[in-house]
Amino acid sequence: MTFPTPSSLVxxxxxxxxxxxFTYLIADRTHPNEAVLIDPVDSTxxxxxxxxxxxxxxxxxxxxxxxxxxxxxGTNLLRAKFPSMKSAISENAGSKxxxxxxxxxxxxxxxxVLECRATxxxxxxxxxxxxxxxxxxxxxxxxxxxxxxxxxxxxxxQQGSAASLYNSVHTRLFSLPDNxxxxxxxxxxxxxxxxxxxxxVHNPRLSKSADEFKTIMDNxxxxxxxxxxxxxxxxxxCGVH
Amino acid sequence: MTFPTPSSLVxxxxxxxxxxxFTYLIADRTHPNEAVLIDPVDSTxxxxxxxxxxxxxxxxxxxxxxxxxxxxxGTNLLRAKFPSMKSAISENAGSKxxxxxxxxxxxxxxxxVLECRATxxxxxxxxxxxxxxxxxxxxxxxxxxxxxxxxxxxxxxQQGSAASLYNSVHTRLFSLPDNxxxxxxxxxxxxxxxxxxxxxVHNPRLSKSADEFKTIMDNxxxxxxxxxxxxxxxxxxCGVH
Ligand SMILES: [Fe+2]
Ligand SMILES: [Fe+2]
Numbered sequence: 263m264t265f266p267t268p269s270s271l272v273x274x275x276x277x278x279x280x281x282x283x284f285t286y287l288i289a290d291r292t293h294p295n296e297a298v299l300i301d302p303v304d305s306t307x308x309x310x311x312x313x314x315x316x317x318x319x320x321x322x323x324x325x326x327x328x329x330x331x332x333x334x335x336g337t338n339l340l341r342a343k344f345p346s347m348k349s350a351i352s353e354n355a356g357s358k359x360x361x362x363x364x365x366x367x368x369x370x371x372x373x374x375v376l377e378c379r380a381t382x383x384x385x386x387x388x389x390x391x392x393x394x395x396x397x398x399x400x401x402x403x404x405x406x407x408x409x410x411x412x413x414x415x416x417x418x419x420q421q422g423s424a425a426s427l428y429n430s431v432h433t434r435l436f437s438l439p440d441n442x443x444x445x446x447x448x449x450x451x452x453x454x455x456x457x458x459x460x461x462x463v464h465n466p467r468l469s470k471s472a473d474e475f476k477t478i479m480d481n482x483x484x485x486x487x488x489x490x491x492x493x494x495x496x497x498x499x500c501g502v503h
Numbered sequence: 504m505t506f507p508t509p510s511s512l513v514x515x516x517x518x519x520x521x522x523x524x525f526t527y528l529i530a531d532r533t534h535p536n537e538a539v540l541i542d543p544v545d546s547t548x549x550x551x552x553x554x555x556x557x558x559x560x561x562x563x564x565x566x567x568x569x570x571x572x573x574x575x576x577g578t579n580l581l582r583a584k585f586p587s588m589k590s591a592i593s594e595n596a597g598s599k600x601x602x603x604x605x606x607x608x609x610x611x612x613x614x615x616v617l618e619c620r621a622t623x624x625x626x627x628x629x630x631x632x633x634x635x636x637x638x639x640x641x642x643x644x645x646x647x648x649x650x651x652x653x654x655x656x657x658x659x660x661q662q663g664s665a666a667s668l669y670n671s672v673h674t675r676l677f678s679l680p681d682n683x684x685x686x687x688x689x690x691x692x693x694x695x696x697x698x699x700x701x702x703x704v705h706n707p708r709l710s711k712s713a714d715e716f717k718t719i720m721d722n723x724x725x726x727x728x729x730x731x732x733x734x735x736x737x738x739x740x741c742g743v744h
Contacts, residue, residue: 267508269682274694274695274696275695275696276693276694276695277518277693277694277695278693279520279693306693309692309693313694316701316704316705317701441510451550452517452518452519452520452547452550453515453517453518453554454515454516454517454518454695455515455516460557460558463557464557
C-alpha cells in the first residue's frame with residue numbers, strides 16, 4: 263500500500279492466483295464489527311474468514327465491484343460464516359444482493375467511508391469504491407476492472423463499451439487527486455498498487471484520446487474467459503451455483 | 504500495506520509468480536535517486552526498471568535478504584540499467600556483492616532508514632531490513648525467508664538451523680512493536696502482509712516453544728527447490744550465470 267494509513271485502519275490486500283483476483287479487507291479497529299471485504303473469491307473464502315477472525319473482526323459487507331466473468335464471488339459462502347454480513351453490488355449490475363448500491367452512496371466502515379462511484383464500461387454495473395478517512399480525505403480507490411494498473415478491463419462482452427469506460431475513468435477516477443492509491447480487481451504482471459497520477463500519465467490505454475482508446479479496445483482480440491459460462495450465472499445470484 | 508506511510512515515502516510491493524517472490528521498492532520522493540529494491544528477481548528486472556523510471560526514481564541499492572535457492576537475483580541485470588546502483592547482501596551470505604552488510608548497519612533511503620538485522624537460521628547470511636521514518640519510528644520489516652506470513656523459511660539445507668531461526672525471529676523480530684508491518688520474501692497463499700503482533704500469536708510454527716518449533720521443522724519433508732542447483736551458484740556471484 264502506498265497511502266498514509268490512519269492508525270486505526272486495518273487494510274489487507276489478498277490474492278487469488280487462479281483468476282489473478284485481488285480481494286481487499288478494510289476495517290476500523292475502533293469499530294471491529296464493521297469490516298468490509300471487496301471482491302471475495304469463492305475458493306479463498308476459508309482463508310479470508312480465518313484471517314478476519316484472527317484479526318478480531320466481524321464482517322458487515324461483502325462488496326462486489328461488478329458481476330465477474332472470471333471467478334465466482336465468495337459472498338454467498340461468506341454469509342454462512344458471518345451471518346450478519348450483507349452482500350452488495352451496484353443496482354445496475356443485474357445481480358441479486360442484499361443491498362443494491364446507488365451511485366454516490368456511502369458505506370461506513372467505522373469512522374472511515376467508502377464512497378460508491380459508478381464506473382460503467384467494462385460492464386453496465388461496475389462500481390468503484392473510494393476510501394476516505396475521518397476528515398473525508400480520499401486515500402485509495404478500489405477500481406474493479408474499470409482501471410487496472412497500466413491497463414483496464416475488456417469491453418467486448420457483458421454490455422462492454424469502450425466509450426463508456428473511457429468516460430467513467432476520466433470523469434470519476436482521473437478527477438481524483440494524483441496521490442490517491444489505485445487498487446484494482448486484478449493484476450496479471452505482479453503489480454499490487456498504483457496511483458491516480460501515475461495512471462493518468464503511464465496507462466498505455468487510458469492516457470490516450472477517447473478515439474485512440476476505442477481503437478485499442480476494438481483490436482484486443484482476447485479469448486473468452488474460461489469460467490464465464492459458470493461464473494456469470496452464479497454471480498447474478500450472489501455466487502449461488 | 505498497513506503502516507502509516509509518510510507522505511514522501513514511495514513504497515511498492517511487486518510479485519514474481521514463478522517463485523512466488525516479493526520484490527519491494529522503497530524510496531523518498533525528496534531524494535529520488537536513493538531508491539532501494541529488495542530481492543529483485545532476474546525475470547522481472549525489465550518490469551521493475553520501467554516502473555522505477557516511470558516514478559522518476561534512480562536506484563541506489565539492490566539488496567538481497569539472503570542467497571536465494573529458488574530464483575536468480577536481479578541485481579546483476581539491474582546494474583546494467585542503473586550503473587550507479589550497488590548490490591548488497593549480508594557479509595555472512597558467502598556471496599559476492601558491491602557492499603557486504605553488517606548486523607545493525609543502516610542504509611539511508613533519503614530521509615528514511617533501513618536498519619540491517621541479522622536473522623540467520625534459514626541460511627547463515629539471512630538479513631532482515633527494518634524501515635524507519637525520519638523520527639526513527641519503525642514502520643515495516645522486510646523479513647526475507649526468516650519470517651513468512653503464518654510460516655517461515657525451511658531450515659533443512661544451506662546451513663539451515665531451526666534453533667538459530669527460532670532465536671533470530673524471537674530476539675530480532677518479535678521484539679519489535681506489535682504494529683510493525685511484516686513483508687516477507689515469499690507468500691504461497693495470496694497474503695501480502697502481516698504484522699509482528701499477528702505473527703507472535705497466529706504463526707503456527709513460531710508461536711510455539713523452541714522445542715516444538717524444532718520438531719515441526721524436522722518433519723516438513725519438503726522437496727528440493729527446482730532451481731537450487733542453478734540459483735545458488737548464480738546468486739553467490741550476484742546473479743551472474
Ligand atoms: Fe470483470
Ligand atoms: Fe530462501
